[in-house]
Amino acid sequence: MREIKATDITKTVRDLCIEANCHLPADVKDAIETCHGCEPFPIAQTILDKIEENYHIADADNVPICQDTGLACVFLEIGQDVHIDGDLKDAVNEGVRQGYTEGYLRKSCVKDPIDRVNTGDNTPAVLYLDLVPGDQVKVTVAPKGFGSENMSQIKMLKPSDGLQGVKDFIVKVVEDAGPNPCPPIVVGVGIGGTFDKAAYLAKKALMRPLTERNADPFYADLEKEMLEKINALGIGPQGFGGQTTALGVNIETLPTHIAGLPCAVNINCHVTRHKSAVL
Secondary structure (H helix, E strand, O other): OOEEEEEHHHHHHHHHHHHHHHHOHHHHHHHHHHHHOOOOHHHHHHHHHHHHHHHHHHHOOOOOOOOOEEEEEEEEEOOOOOEOOHHHHHHHHHHHHHHHHHHOOOOOOOOOOOOOEEEEOOOOOOEEEEEOOOOOEEEEEEEHHHHHHHOOOOEEOOOOHHHHHHHHHHHHHHHHOOOOOOOOEEEEEEEEEEEEHHHHHHHHHHHOOOOOOOOOOHHHHHHHHHHHHHHHHOOHHHHOOOOHHHHHHEEEEEEEEEEEEEEEEEOOOOOOOEEEOOO
């Protein structure tokens, strides 16, 4: 049994909060630059120019890519042969507290959804735990802005809706969102499981690199088809029109009940932030 100190998790979360908010992942940058090279509309090209300029400045000056530094979503893949020396939840929240305070990141978390009183340090984190084989802990911090989160939807489709129902729903969610999530967007889709698990899958799908397709060829083809259909909507960068509405579509699935076909679509803006470290 390998032991990992809770203080090490705190430090890792702290560092990842700052890094994720200031440095866009390479796969997202590459996707933006590739789309820029293929975008025929002058206004869309100009918007993509500004997006690229913005993340280059953030890289150089180590400042946030966006003023909405997000709700702190933290994914932990914990090896079953690991013992955490200390309180894991407290360790994660202390890391978020330090990262958002010392990194001068905007605190966007309210303690109660109705009273709306800010917690002042962006805690508590939204914590996702997954038990995996091994003796390591993988920590992923994914700050989630709510301009895009608010545009996400879930629908309990009927089995009779079938594949076409899933396709129609995915496109409709993006069409309904329009310019609000700051396109070009990344679209995470969860199909199957239960009401809550489908939403989790959609969120988790956003963590997958844009260069990595679903391992199942059927769903890999569906990802490609959905990206083409979404970009054909013509919403374009920041909603000014063009062929670059989405940078990618990632789909994750789970077995489900014979009577159900849950489908969730979690939208992320072009600032699709996620950074990982392994302890």
